[in-house]
Amino acid sequence: MSPPFSQPHIEPSAKRIRVFFAGKYVVDTTRAKLVWLKPYYPYYFFDPADVPAQFLQPASKSADREQYDLIVGTRNAEYAVTKHLQGDLAGLMQIAFDAMDAWFEEDEEVFVYPKDPCKRVDVLQSSRHVRVVVNGVEVANSTKPRLLFETGIAVRTYIPKTDCRMDLLKPTDLTTVCPYKGVANYYSVALSTGEVLDNLVWWYRVPLAECADIKGYVAFYDEKVDTYFDGVLQARPGQK
Incomplete structure (x- = not known):
């Protein structure tokens, strides 16, 4: 378990994060955020400027979030991207980890979810x-x-x-x-x-x-x- 901080907990990541889908890097940024929504491991969240709008198609909207399909060529990851509109996460976007083909921290591929910097x-x-x-x-x-x-x-x-x-x-x-x-x-x-x-x-x-x-x-x-x-x-x- 990570240190006893309340969720959601947000920290900047010093790593270059790239997200690979359908032959393209749909995210390539050094400004990713590590967000703990639960105690056991974090997720990567992104500034909307780092998730190119050309890959996004609106899928649904509610008071607290917008969801998008992520489309590259003929590939469509339905509801894979969520933009949060309220609370501590307002203005941040999350991409479903398992909907993508690969994730990289610097040049090392990571699996299942991001590595927790509070864990060894x-x-x-x-x-x-x-x-x-x-x-x-x-x-x-x-x-x-x-x-x-x-x-x-x-x-x-x-x-x-x-x-x-x-x-x-x-x-x-x-x-x-x-x-x-x-x-x-x-x-x-x-x-x-x-x-x-x-x-x-x-x-x-x-x-x-x-x-x-x-x-x-x-x-x-x-x-x-x-x-x-x-x-x-x-x-x-x-x-x-």
């Missing part, structure tokens, strides 16, 4: 003895875990695949994206009883630079498994 991610090598048990079956046993500490998020334990029961891990088609770690692939756990726990494990084939040390390691959903550190059963995240 650390990966630390550990020699703690960790065991992961799924419905009574030990699926991982290691003294070489890497612990990922992310501000406001439960600590995640990444384990070498060589210390896991890879015979029980079955690849799935699921992928997810994290702005700090990159694209995750998933495994289901298939027990000898025939029980299958879908997408219980994830890993990063090519993690982003700040989390490079988790490359090839796997993490289990601690909320759904029993995890032991140095012989002590850990409370599942969210439990007291």
